[in-house]
Amino acid sequence: EDKVVQSPLSLVVHEGDTVTLNCSYEVTNFRSLLWYKQEKKAPTFLFMLTSSGIEKKSGRLSSILDKKELFSILNITATQTGDSAVYLCATPGGGTSYGKLTFGQGTILTVHP
Amino acid sequence: DVKVTQSSRYLVKRTGEKVFLECVQDMDHENMFWYRQDPGLGLRLIYFSYDVKMKEKGDIPEGYSVSREKKERFSLILESASTNQTSMYLCASKGAGGWGYTFGSGTRLTVV
Numbered sequence: 001e002d003k004v005v006q007s008p009l010s011l012v013v014h015e016g017d018t019v020t021l022n023c024s025y026e027v028t029n030f031r032s033l034l035w036y037k038q039e040k041k042a043p044t045f046l047f048m049l050t051s052s053g054i055e056k057k058s059g060r061l062s063s064i065l066d067k068k069e070l071f072s073i074l075n076i077t078a079t080q081t082g083d084s085a086v087y088l089c090a091t092p093g094g095g096t097s098y099g100k101l102t103f104g105q106g107t108i109l110t111v112h113p
Numbered sequence: 114d115v116k117v118t119q120s121s122r123y124l125v126k127r128t129g130e131k132v133f134l135e136c137v138q139d140m141d142h143e144n145m146f147w148y149r150q151d152p153g154l155g156l157r158l159i160y161f162s163y164d165v166k167m168k169e170k171g172d173i174p175e176g177y178s179v180s181r182e183k184k185e186r187f188s189l190i191l192e193s194a195s196t197n198q199t200s201m202y203l204c205a206s207k208g209a210g211g212w213g214y215t216f217g218s219g220t221r222l223t224v225v
Binding site: 004006009034041042043044045088090099100101102103104105106 | 117144146148153154155156157158161171203207213214215216217218219
């Protein structure tokens, strides 16, 4: 059974701090790992990672994948209150077709002014 | 932009009622999904559909059924709602290639 585990489950920081969110996975047929940000409503796509060691970057957010150790991290530098959200990682591994994703539990990030 | 629209943002139903949650997408996507989201458990797949009238069970199908009569619409049905089905329900769609999901805004269902 595919498994995705995120840590920490919740995190409270102040504006300007840097945070690192973790995602480990066990899948039978790894294809990619995806990160999403969810505010009050629909999760929105952040990154898709397929290759080890190649950092994906978007503004203050970056993410990297380690296929040997089976984990990914999402970094957010100089956090702002607008970064407060649930961050989800997911993978379509396990030989599934049709795009069925297995999600982690999510990390609730709260950024205080 | 692809839009996935869920008909209700908030819904309150009584135990034993039959509940319909509707989801419509406007980009001709083949694949549609229903997830429920609970604190500490993340998103768990209830059912998905890869074509009209085709459906497959996800990880937690018990107590639910689905209907896909038209490509753009995927309905989740709670045959007899129970309090443990109180949750946030998210619909998503995806085209044939890649892993680009588009999510709806969610329906927060409370069963009393």
